[in-house]
Amino acid sequence: MASSTKIVLRKKPNKNGEFPLALRISKERKTSYIYLGHYVQAKDWDNKKIRIKKSHPNHAQLNSFLQTKLADIGRIILGLQTDNKDVTTAQLKDEIESTINKKDFFQVAQEYLNDLESNSKLNQLSSDRPRVNHLKKYTKSVHLPFKEINVKFLKGFIAYLRTERKVSQRSVINNLIVIRTIFNRAIKSGLVDRKLYPFGHGKIVIRFPETEKIGLNTDEISKIEHLEHLTNDEKDAKNIWLFSFYLAGIRAADVLQLKWGDIHNDRLYYHMNKNSKILSLVIPHKALHILEYYKQTKQGQNDFIFPHLKWINGDNDKILWNKTKLAIRKINTHLNSIAQNAGISKKVTMHIARHSFGNIAGDKIPVQLLQQLYRHSSITTTMMYQSNFMNKKTDEALQSIVNF
Known part of the structure; x- marks a missing residue:
């Protein structure tokens, strides 16, 4: 089986003026090509040495790729020769493609x-x-x-x-x-x-950096609660933020997608978007007052409670997700105005409602109960999250040392 293979630069460039690299297979004056999925400019290709020139920013990586491909092809051809298989150029191409073109x-x-x-x-x-x-x-x-x-x-x-x-x-x-x-x-x-596998001990280890989580305190939340003279959009943003806070920091998307049918006997039953868990929480009196405000626009059990997603097809996941994302962005803009009007210097967003609940809960509530309120799968996650807000004992210890 007299056959030869060579990596070449094909003549037809793409829209960026780069030419495709291909494996040329020749046998008995018949030629076939297998494209390798990489493009380079003509000036970066050394046709004599069959390699990428150093002028290309990824020359080392690409040359390693080409050498690997040639080695794989060599083993394929050697295996066919060993088996005394006399195959055509087309069959040889299929054999090579089926072996080297595995899913990348x-x-x-x-x-x-x-x-x-x-x-x-x-x-x-x-x-x-x-x-x-x-x-x-x-x-x-x-x-x-x-x-x-x-x-x-x-x-x-x-x-x-x-x-x-x-x-x-x-x-x-x-x-x-x-x-x-x-x-x-x-x-x-x-x-x-x-x-x-390139991850793990002695390789690439993934460690999450510590992040600062700052929530509002009771005085700041009280300022938001009693803030008046708001526009309709600001009033909606205020109500949605407070509703999230009152129910242990329900995530913004979950709040906006709540329907009247999710409420039974002053309890909230809903699916979390993040992990599809079914949750049930009692609705605090403050949150019930917010619901009363929106009951005047209630159209049915399948109607969204809050106004941002009304008249949206809740069965179309893509439309619902896009509208929810847009609504959260608008709410956060109005929350920024609310914070300024309330004299709050901290950045207030929908996600801060969750941090604010954690900040006020501190170490007052057993971590097992907090895990249920936060809907965390692991108590370790709850402990790590809540550690951002449990400063009372360390603050008291510091004060006891320096106050003399």
Whole structure:
């Protein structure tokens, strides 16, 4: 079987003026091509040495990729020769493609994103899709073999995120978590050998940075409660924020998507958007007064309680998610005005309602009860969250030392 293979730069450029790299397979004067998914400019390609020139910013990575592909192809051809198989150029191409074109990282990543969308996890989808795109921009390719994602590669990606994209340390961690999730998915599916896993002891360790959580105190919340002379939009924002706070900091999306049918005998029953848990909470008297204000516009059990999503088709997940996201943005804008009118210097957003509840709860409530109120799956999560607000004992200890 007299055949030859060579990596070449094809002649037709893309819209960016870059040319595709392809594997040329020749046998008995018949030629076929397998495109490798990478594009480079003609000036960055050394046709004699069959490699990317150093003028290309990712020359080392791309050359390593090409060498790996050639080695894989060599093993395929050697195996066919050993088996004395006389195959045509088309058959040889199919044999090579079926072996070397296994699912790569971005293919598995797309499956992961598709699953998020099909399961209506749209909030997570909106966060994770840009993180996958960050990796595409870093690699400057639509293909990324899992074997290339090693410690050195990830350190380079981390540096890129910090220096080029100017993201926070928490954002860096979130990007790494998506890569880890997709890598684990590939391992579970048998696409990748676990020994290639680049995370863990002695490799890339993911540690969440400490974040500062600042909530309002009782005086500040009282100022919001008694604030008057508000516009209708500001009054809605105030009511929605207070309703969230009164019920242990229910997340903004969950509050906006509450329906009258979720209330039975002064109790609230609802599904959490974040993890689909079913929760039941008694509605405090202050929150009942807010509901009374909106009962005048109630149209039925399937009607949304708060006005921002009225006349929205609640069965269309994408429309509902988009409108909810837009509504939260508008509410936060009005909360900023409310904070200024109330003389509150802290930044007030819908999420701060949750922090404010934690700040006031402090160490007054057993952590097991707080876990239920926060709807945390793990008590460890509750302890870590609440540690941001439990300062009374340490403050008293400090005062006892310095007050002499």
